[in-house]
Amino acid sequence: MIQLSVLILNYKVPYYLMHCLSSVIAATKDLEAEIIVVDNNSEDQSSAWVKKYFPQVILVENKVNSGFSKGNNLGFVHAKGKYVCLLNPDTYVGNHTFKNVYAFAETKQDVGAIGVKLIDGCGNFLPESKRNLPTPKVALEKIFQINKNYYSALSENKTGKVDVLVGAFMWMHRERYEKIGKLDEDYFMYGEDIDLSYKFLKAGYQNYYLGSESIIHYKGESTTRDKVYRQRFYGAMQIFYEKHFNKGKAVQFLVQQGLKLASLKDALIKKSNNEQVQKDYANYLLVTNKTSALKERLEEILYQKFNCISVNEILKKTLSDSYIVFDAEYITADDIKMVMEKQKNKQNCFRIKPRNFNFILGSDQSTSKGEVKDL
Structure with a gap:
């Protein structure tokens, strides 16, 4: 079965x-x-x-x-x-x-x-x-x-x-x-x-x-906040209310006000996202349980010196301003999530190299597209 x-x-x-x-x-x-x-x-x-x-x-x-x-x-x-x-x-x-x-x-x-x-x-x-x-x-x-x-x-x-x-x-x-x-x-x-x-x-x-x-x-990655997004989102809510609440003109008002305010809010989000610039971090870390060619490759494409660190070691630290890459060849998804939640909100950046693939990816904001780098 x-x-x-x-x-x-x-x-x-x-x-x-x-x-x-x-x-x-x-x-x-x-x-x-x-x-x-x-x-x-x-x-x-x-x-x-x-x-x-x-x-x-x-x-x-x-x-x-x-x-x-x-x-x-x-x-x-x-x-x-x-x-x-x-x-x-x-x-x-x-x-x-x-x-x-x-x-x-x-x-x-x-x-x-x-x-x-x-x-x-x-x-x-x-x-x-x-x-x-x-x-x-x-x-x-x-x-x-x-x-x-x-x-x-x-x-x-x-x-x-x-x-x-x-x-x-x-x-x-x-x-x-x-x-x-x-x-x-x-x-x-x-x-x-x-x-x-x-x-x-x-x-x-x-x-x-x-x-x-x-x-x-x-x-x-799955949500692009633009005019089409706003129209689809509030259009969907209109369908929902008409199916389950049947509020007529009240729903129309709700949708119209939602579109207006969401448009203003998303304009501010877009401005904030556009102001994000590539920065240098104080620390560049590769979380792995095995020294590999990945460290050298990361240093080549990012022009930064990486230090290898284990899951146990990074969980004992309180890091800030760090660019952290997880090697999923050797680090489990559960350990990756554990480290991310431990080290969140400290100006840290997280990237993951999936198992059997030669790229890293991650996202620094839930309101904009993330980053993918081929290795």
């Missing part, structure tokens, strides 16, 4: 997809699992790389970019697992994440969807990992930066019931997912996870957040 189907919808992030798949392969070794990648007509090297480096993956090549819901539902047709996990391609999964979520799911009879703790490329918690139902009132408060009712009050490291989970990682019982109608294809992108979470609740199931499990989500 296949216990788990991991379903990844990809669009134009080939490097991050390879990084993600490397972690998923490691994280599913103790389960009977299948991995399905739907490429939404990326027109880049994504599909070719999946075929070359991960021939065991079931690859579905979409002829058009049909959006999040339709793309995932297309992949779901091929899923045979007892559980299905929707996973973004710009994520990095811990070694025991799937095994532990599976064990938790098996203890609950009322599971709708299960989510985990998401951290960004700097090690910071992403609060959208667990949210309350965004009623029109709550959504209006969110527009004006009043977040107390938008995000769940459950502690980020605790486990418990929540209303809404995030589509970057959403674990579900396959038959229940199918029973409630799967992802609503009226949504192109954004809002589908809210709609799906709410449908589980309306069907009498419970959604659970597991703060004991975490994954990295390089959020800026």
Whole structure:
């Protein structure tokens, strides 16, 4: 019996997809699992790389970019697992994440969807990992930066019931997912996870957040904050409210105000991102358990002297202003996440070299694209 189907919808992030798949392969070794990648007509090297480096993956090549819901539902047709996990391609999964979520799911009879703790490329918690139902009132408060009712009050490291989970990682019982109608294809992108979470609740199931499990989500890779993003996001919220709340003119006002304020906010974010400049760090560290040619190669391409350090050593230190590269040939995903969370918010920069690949990648802001360097 296949216990788990991991379903990844990809669009134009080939490097991050390879990084993600490397972690998923490691994280599913103790389960009977299948991995399905739907490429939404990326027109880049994504599909070719999946075929070359991960021939065991079931690859579905979409002829058009049909959006999040339709793309995932297309992949779901091929899923045979007892559980299905929707996973973004710009994520990095811990070694025991799937095994532990599976064990938790098996203890609950009322599971709708299960989510985990998401951290960004700097090690910071992403609060959208667990949210309350965004009623029109709550959504209006969110527009004006009043977040107390938008995000769940459950502690980020605790486990418990929540209303809404995030589509970057959403674990579900396959038959229940199918029973409630799967992802609503009226949504192109954004809002589908809210709609799906709410449908589980309306069907009498419970959604659970597991703060004991975490994954990295390089959020800026799958979310480009521009006019199209704003229109799709608030358009999706309009669909959601009309389907579930039917507020008419109130919804129209909410969407219009949201678009105006989000446009101003994103202009400030874009200005801030454009002001970011390449800097020199006080320390350049390669986290590895084995001296390798990677150190020399990093020094060649970055023109900096690197020092090798082990996981145990770096966990004992409090570092700041450091450029830290993790060699995933020898360092586990769990150790990488542990170090990132320990050394976050100290002007440190984190990059990972995926296993069996010659590039490093990472992201310093969740509102902009990350960095990829070929080695």
